[in-house]
Amino acid sequence: MPKSKREVDVLVLSDIHLGTMGCRAEELLKYLSSIQPKKVILNGDIVDIWQFSKRFWPKSHMRIIKHFTSFLSKGIPVYYVTGNHDELLRKFEGFTLGGLSIVNKIVLNLDGKKAWIFHGDVFDVTMQYAKWLTKLGSIGYDLLILINSAVNFFAKMLGKEKVSLSKKIKNSVKSAVKYINNFEEIAGDIAITKGYDYVVCGHIHHPEMKEISNKEGATMYLNSGDWIESLSALEYHQGKWSIYEYNEDENARDIVPDLESYKLDDYDKIFKEMLTEFTSNNKLIAS
Numbered sequence: 001m002p003k004s005k006r007e008v009d010v011l012v013l014s015d016i017h018l019g020t021m022g023c024r025a026e027e028l029l030k031y032l033s034s035i036q037p038k039k040v041i042l043n044g045d046i047v048d049i050w051q052f053s054k055r056f057w058p059k060s061h062m063r064i065i066k067h068f069t070s071f072l073s074k075g076i077p078v079y080y081v082t083g084n085h086d087e088l089l090r091k092f093e094g095f096t097l098g099g100l101s102i103v104n105k106i107v108l109n110l111d112g113k114k115a116w117i118f119h120g121d122v123f124d125v126t127m128q129y130a131k132w133l134t135k136l137g138s139i140g141y142d143l144l145i146l147i148n149s150a151v152n153f154f155a156k157m158l159g160k161e162k163v164s165l166s167k168k169i170k171n172s173v174k175s176a177v178k179y180i181n182n183f184e185e186i187a188g189d190i191a192i193t194k195g196y197d198y199v200v201c202g203h204i205h206h207p208e209m210k211e212i213s214n215k216e217g218a219t220m221y222l223n224s225g226d227w228i229e230s231l232s233a234l235e236y237h238q239g240k241w242s243i244y245e246y247n248e249d250e251n252a253r254d255i256v257p258d259l260e261s262y263k264l265d266d267y268d269k270i271f272k273e274m275l276t277e278f279t280s281n282n283k284l285i286a287s
Helices: 024-032 059-073 087-092 124-131 130-159 165-172 175-195 267-287
Strands: 007-008 010-013 036-039 041-045 078-081 100-103 105-110 113-118 198-201 209-216 217-223 234-236 240-245
Touching: 007 234, 010 036, 024 036, 024 059, 041 059, 041 198, 059 078, 078 105, 078 113, 087 113, 175 198, 175 209, 175 217, 209 240, 217 240
Parallel strands: 007 036, 010 041, 041 078, 078 100, 113 198, 198 217
Antiparallel strands: 010 234, 105 113, 209 217, 234 240
């Protein structure tokens, strides 16, 4: 555990995909243990409800949930912005419990500037017109991640560097590059029309921070990436945005996450502690 946690005014995480084998939960736990955010935005696809299975829910995934609820017990507001993989939560839009809010989108005032935050699947044509095709692609992506894990296992044994198969595919296939560019341009153009200074998305698993402009004006486009391959997040602190990259953070990588506090099947204890934290936070707000 670091001697002092790094302060962050606003933390934005997306595309964690808890409940899937590709999720890098232990790395995320290390990162979360290294920072002290004042506000947390979970920008969609946090729990992968599409592929959720009771047979696969490691304790590291449960510890992530526990860490988020611990923010609430400390009075740190958490906004859960729904995505396509956790779209079942969209029926609960507007639900609040203590410092937790479930929303489909949110606008934050950051030092006099407006940040428009949403997951981004609304721009995905395949999501709108062929959801079954998107789900099939999601399963294929998860399989690719498993293959990638096996490749990296043997690469490590041979003393070779890790590789990202899906990143190589994304960067080499013209249609994938065009899709990312179109996504960014659409998000930026709409944000400019609406008068937002920042537009913050997830969904495409591609961390980015760049200015987008047209004849109507300009905006800053930001994407938090994911916790499958990029291992990235967005941080806003002292009036500035930055992209956090776990692979560049030696301090976080040295942390040993607490994974032994609970047995794998000891979920009742964890849920009771989570409920206690919710209750404590409600009492704190009520007072």
